[in-house]
Amino acid sequence: MRFLHTGDWHIGKKLHGYDLLSDQKEIIDQILAIALEQKVDAIVIAGDLYDRSVPSVEACELLNQAFIKINLEKKFPILAISGNHDSAVRLSTGMPWYEQTNFHLYTELKQSFTPIEIGDTQFFLLPYFEPIAARIYFAEEHLTLQDAMEKIIEKMQESFNSGKKQVLVTHFFVAGSSRCDSETTIEVGGLDSIPYELVRDFDYVALGHLHSKNALNTANARYSGSPLKFSLSEKDDQKGVWIIDSQSVVPEFHELQPKRDVRTLQASFESLVDPAFYQQMDRTCFWYFQLTDRSVITNMMNQLRAIYPNILGVERVNGRNETNQLKKVQQRKNTPYHMLTSFFEEITGEALTEKQRLWLDEGLQQAVDTEKREEDAT
Amino acid sequence: MRFLHTGDWHIGKKLHGYDLLSDQKEIIDQILAIALEQKVDAIVIAGDLYDRSVPSVEACELLNQAFIKINLEKKFPILAISGNHDSAVRLSTGMPWYEQTNFHLYTELKQSFTPIEIGDTQFFLLPYFEPIAARIYFAEEHLTLQDAMEKIIEKMQESFNSGKKQVLVTHFFVAGSSRCDSETTIEVGGLDSIPYELVRDFDYVALGHLHSKNALNTANARYSGSPLKFSLSEKDDQKGVWIIDSQSVVPEFHELQPKRDVRTLQASFESLVDPAFYQQMDRTCFWYFQLTDRSVITNMMNQLRAIYPNILGVERVNGRNETNQLKKVQQRKNTPYHMLTSFFEEITGEALTEKQRLWLDEGLQQAVDTEKREEDAT
Numbered sequence: 001m002r003f004l005h006t007g008d009w010h011i012g013k014k015l016h017g018y019d020l021l022s023d024q025k026e027i028i029d030q031i032l033a034i035a036l037e038q039k040v041d042a043i044v045i046a047g048d049l050y051d052r053s054v055p056s057v058e059a060c061e062l063l064n065q066a067f068i069k070i071n072l073e074k075k076f077p078i079l080a081i082s083g084n085h086d087s088a089v090r091l092s093t094g095m096p097w098y099e100q101t102n103f104h105l106y107t108e109l110k111q112s113f114t115p116i117e118i119g120d121t122q123f124f125l126l127p128y129f130e131p132i133a134a135r136i137y138f139a140e141e142h143l144t145l146q147d148a149m150e151k152i153i154e155k156m157q158e159s160f161n162s163g164k165k166q167v168l169v170t171h172f173f174v175a176g177s178s179r180c181d182s183e184t185t186i187e188v189g190g191l192d193s194i195p196y197e198l199v200r201d202f203d204y205v206a207l208g209h210l211h212s213k214n215a216l217n218t219a220n221a222r223y224s225g226s227p228l229k230f231s232l233s234e235k236d237d238q239k240g241v242w243i244i245d246s247q248s249v250v251p252e253f254h255e256l257q258p259k260r261d262v263r264t265l266q267a268s269f270e271s272l273v274d275p276a277f278y279q280q281m282d283r284t285c286f287w288y289f290q291l292t293d294r295s296v297i298t299n300m301m302n303q304l305r306a307i308y309p310n311i312l313g314v315e316r317v318n319g320r321n322e323t324n325q326l327k328k329v330q331q332r333k334n335t336p337y338h339m340l341t342s343f344f345e346e347i348t349g350e351a352l353t354e355k356q357r358l359w360l361d362e363g364l365q366q367a368v369d370t371e372k373r374e375e376d377a378t
Numbered sequence: 379m380r381f382l383h384t385g386d387w388h389i390g391k392k393l394h395g396y397d398l399l400s401d402q403k404e405i406i407d408q409i410l411a412i413a414l415e416q417k418v419d420a421i422v423i424a425g426d427l428y429d430r431s432v433p434s435v436e437a438c439e440l441l442n443q444a445f446i447k448i449n450l451e452k453k454f455p456i457l458a459i460s461g462n463h464d465s466a467v468r469l470s471t472g473m474p475w476y477e478q479t480n481f482h483l484y485t486e487l488k489q490s491f492t493p494i495e496i497g498d499t500q501f502f503l504l505p506y507f508e509p510i511a512a513r514i515y516f517a518e519e520h521l522t523l524q525d526a527m528e529k530i531i532e533k534m535q536e537s538f539n540s541g542k543k544q545v546l547v548t549h550f551f552v553a554g555s556s557r558c559d560s561e562t563t564i565e566v567g568g569l570d571s572i573p574y575e576l577v578r579d580f581d582y583v584a585l586g587h588l589h590s591k592n593a594l595n596t597a598n599a600r601y602s603g604s605p606l607k608f609s610l611s612e613k614d615d616q617k618g619v620w621i622i623d624s625q626s627v628v629p630e631f632h633e634l635q636p637k638r639d640v641r642t643l644q645a646s647f648e649s650l651v652d653p654a655f656y657q658q659m660d661r662t663c664f665w666y667f668q669l670t671d672r673s674v675i676t677n678m679m680n681q682l683r684a685i686y687p688n689i690l691g692v693e694r695v696n697g698r699n700e701t702n703q704l705k706k707v708q709q710r711k712n713t714p715y716h717m718l719t720s721f722f723e724e725i726t727g728e729a730l731t732e733k734q735r736l737w738l739d740e741g742l743q744q745a746v747d748t749e750k751r752e753e754d755a756t
Binding site for chain 2: 054057060061064068072087089090092093094096097098100101103
């Protein structure tokens with residue numbers, strides 16, 4: 001059998017404040033088109049369907065419509081799990097009815113032990129879970145994620161049918177993977193990672209959680225990556241889906257083309273606002289500009305936004321009066337004053353004027369005074 | 379055919395801060411028991427399934443489990459609509475899958491024109507809608523709710539099968555009905571009401587929105603009322619469901635017994651805290667006490683709560699120094715001072731002490747000063 005592996009849709013996610021719903025709708029249509037063209041027998045979605053546990057009404061509508069199209073209209077079986085961004089309970093509403101049309105949406109650890117068989121393949125759907133859920137399930141007080149995973153895989157192996165292939169669908173950080181900026185670290189200090197050895201015995205491991213398809217390079221375990229770029233750090237990623245044939249189990253990558261790409265460009269302000277220059281560019285992209293200018297540019301962001309509506313940010317690659325600035329920055333490092341000025345510079349690409357600095361000083365002094373008064377009062 | 383008419387479940391609603399989830403779970407089980415005993419062919423739920431457009435995870439879980447039990451386990455067809463408290467989009471997630479097992483959950487005006495036929499009866503499911511939805515649907519700019527309803531009923535009549543009975547399920551205020559305290563008024567000034575004449579031609583109109591089963595008394599249109607008392611004003615209501623047989627169309631009322639009833643009692647503080655007295659009482663009820671005492675009672679609420687865990691409130695029927703109080707109240711009526719003092723008295727059953735009055739005066743003065751400063755600054 002053949003299946004498509006995707007994940008980390010993060011429906012409802014915003015990119016630097018920009019709404020991505022229309023991009024997400026469009027990219028799901030592309031995924032569906034690949035599924036049709038590749039004649040797959042199932043679509044695997046490896047968690048983080050939504051970006052938030054309480055998604056907006058618009059996000060709910062988009063995902064619901066996507067499922068209707070994929071499962072009810074095009075009749076693709078869906079094998080999906082909840083990720084760390086999803087609310088398991090909210091997502092699973094309606095699940096027992098979905099099962100009737102081979103739309104399997106697993107959100108609880110206990111569901112993972114009963115494989116779903118399609119053709120020659122057994123799919124084990126293991127949603128994201130917190131260690132506490134495993135401790136309750138196995139009635140053991142001190143299980144780490146790694147302990148829990150050992151027990152889970154062992155229990156799954158009891159259901160392995162040697163005449164079939166085994167695929168694990170899950171949503172965790174596999175040790176040795178590389179991260180990017182748009183992922184939420186679940187725990188710190190490596191407690192959240194699963195050793196690769198634990199999942200070695202599966203014919204294929206369809207992973208979700210990390211947003212780059214290259215996050216992990218092993219023979220049988222792969223992240224699908226997100227279908228869209230969700231951070232600047234992903235600007236050079238190629239987004240897409242994997243197509244896996246259970247006979248070869250060598251995943252084949254199929255590219256997705258976003259409606260609005262994330263790109264960076266180093267240029268002078270003068271060229272960016274020159275029609276001869278910008279008419280050659282795809283101005284609908286999410287642009288991040290690295291300005292080569294050193295001088296003050298009045299009303300810079302407004303001028304740029306008038307031409308490039310989706311600017312992610314602007315930085316100066318040749319800072320003005322660099323030595324002086326550096327000295328000041330070092331003096332002020334870690335003070336509220338420093339954080340506010342550098343935030344302002346990062347966002348606007350401009351330094352505060354003398355007047356603005358004065359206002360900031362006054363505001364900070366007032367805040368300090370108020371805090372002191374409140375402390376004295378208690 | 380026979381059906382059960384209920385509505386206004388308001389899953390997730392709190393009563394004076396008390397969580398009602400366990401009461402709601404239990405009362406749904408009673409509704410299901412009546413459906414089984416009465417061998418009905420369908421269960422009609424006339425809107426306001428949830429209390430809020432974004433219900434809590436616990437509320438989602440409760441309603442989802444209820445639907446699983448009613449529709450998937452006990453195989454009852456469900457005919458449900460969204461009410462003004464529900465988010466139509468959130469509630470309708472999964473709807474096309476529900477249809478497969480005769481669970482019809484209509485949340486859009488346009489769905490109401492296709493009747494659902496069960497046995498000898500046509501059910502028209504008209505969810506709560508805002509006038510703007512009707513204006514868009516009929517492409518007419520100035521429709522009032524009443525205009526819209528005329529057009530809707532007219533359009534429904536085109537599908538009337540004269541060999542069948544017609545039932546309308548909807549969620550509005552029908553003119554002439556009487557309100558109680560736990561309902562949310564949708565609009566003011568009577569704009570939200572539907573004249574009874576418009577729905578006269580249906581064999582039965584299963585209404586939701588008002589919480590008393592006696593809110594409307596007509597031959598063919600009835601509110602089911604809420605299954606639980608959601609306000610003190612409902613203390614004397616009898617809650618239950620209607621059972622309707624399409625042959626007679628005379629609704630038969632079946633009572634529900636809440637786990638914790640809402641009750642009031644007039645008594646002295648001394649008797650309320652006397653074991654000989656309170657051991658005779660159902661102390662799990664939601665009690666509202668009308669104290670006959672005139673003197674100050676120290677730590678009154680804590681003493682009462684230790685005995686009656688679910689107190690809704692306490693009032694003094696013989697206010698202390700009534701003449702003086704009344705005079706003061708009249709002087710202060712509608713001032714923030716008055717609202718705060720009467721709120722405090724209503725909640726605690728005690729007047730503010732001199733010291734507390736002083737604090738309140740100071741606090742209000744500070745608020746006024748701050749507001750003035752801010753106005754001056756702008």
